[in-house]
Amino acid sequence: MFEGFTLERIDTGEVTLRVRHGGSGPPVVLLHGHPRTHTTWYQVAPALAADFTVVCPDLRGYGQSDKPAADEDHTQYSKRSMAADIVGLMVALGHEQFAVVGHDRGSQVAYRTAMDHPERVSKLVVMDGVPVVEALERCDSDFAEAWWHWWFFAQTAKPAERVICADPETWYNAWTSNGPDQLGPENHADFLAAIRDPATVHAMVEDYRAGPRCDRRHDEDYRAAGRQLECPMLMLWSTKDDMEEIYGDPLAVWRPWCPGIVGHGIDSPHHIAENAPAELVQSLQEFL
Template identity: 75%
Template sequence: MFEDFTLEQFDVDGQRLRVRYGGRGPAVVLLHGHPRTHTTWYAVAPELAAAGFTVVCPDLRGYGQSGKPVTDAGHTPYSKRAMARDIVGLMDALGHERFAVTGHDRGSYVAYRTALDHPDRVSKLVVMDSVPAVEALERCGAEFAAAWWHWWFFAQQEKPAERVICADPDTWYEAWTKNSPQALGPDNHADFLAAIRNPATVHAMLEDYRAGLTIDRHNDEVDRAAGRRIECPTLALWSTDDDMEQLYGDVVDVWRPWCREVDGYGIKSTHHIAERNPQDLVRALRTFL
């Protein structure tokens, strides 16, 4: 995977990040979702590098082989604000003053928080398979609760989900069925497997969700009340074979109050677009970026 890319560990303000980067040209950061690592971009990143971009793919804080800070009662170490600071610090270390950010699933929350908190640094934003956290929670009905019940399960702490997942992570994460080596690619699958089998990673990934229901929602509410918006051009993409359109109708309409300039459309794929339809995703990113 990632021929001609460099794999390094960076210390960003005391936070260890595993990062793969390569290419030359304008910088774009690719942020993975749950329960993936940066290797989910294995079919996308080299194509973007060949198209004239510097491509930076970190494991998010808590995921893969990046650091897993001790949490607190407010889950603040796993807030998207903290993760966004990681991304800015990483790009400082790599020497990029301005950069685009693309995020999928949980990574999209980090991506839009980076754009909101650091508007002078982010040139363009791509969010995939998501709406702002507070919008998802306020629009939650029976259909969302039935399909995305794991949000509430992950949030429980008196009967922690970690015990259930770590008892059989391969089965929980469908590692040999839906998320098989054939579906993910063998090297990407091996990295995914190592992550989900690490109890510390499982705990950190669930802390990401716990932050989403608490501090991340609060930060979104504060920004919305203050009238803060994403200043850079934004592209919303979603998997047409997932449930984004069924849940939200016009996904771009949900993003419009949050962005100065936003457009978007669906891509024929199931949820993990980078793995299931990298060709159309690369075309979309090249055109927008």
């Protein structure tokens, strides 16, 4: 995977991230979702590297990146903390301004990076995600049925980690819908190593615990202040997932945050980078 890319660990200030980077041209950072690692981009990053300097980290808590202990408000796993990691990483690599692409949980880190650090982010792409506060305020029985794990992970009375770690490969469908034929053998091996590590599972769950707590407050504060995203923004979503079923027009959810947003669906299940890499690369190249 990632021929011609460099794999290293980089100190971002508060944590050290495992990072793969390569290519040349304008910098773009690709942020994975749950429960993936940076290797989810193994078909996308090399295709972009002919035109861009591509940076693919494991998010804080995920894969082989640092997993700090969390406080009662789970602020160490807030998207604000993760966004600060991304800025620290890109500055360490010599990039003062850069584009950000995020999928799933990574989409929340991506838009938080653009909101908190508008001087740093030149363009923003979110995939299969809406602002945390928008998701929570739209929650109904359909959302709860489809995304019940949000609430299971977020509560702390009966820690989800104990259930997941009892049989992580079954929990994450590691030999069925997330098997090596779907993920590719090397990407699958990295995914397996992550979900088999109890510390990683705990940190991934902490990411969700931050959602209805500090992440929601950060969104509410910006919305109350009338803050909007300042950079050009593209949204992409998987048409074989449930974004349209839950939200109708996903772009309408984002317009109060970015009136000039553009976007479209891609004929793919949820993990677009693995299931429809060619279509994703084309969309990213045209926008970036």
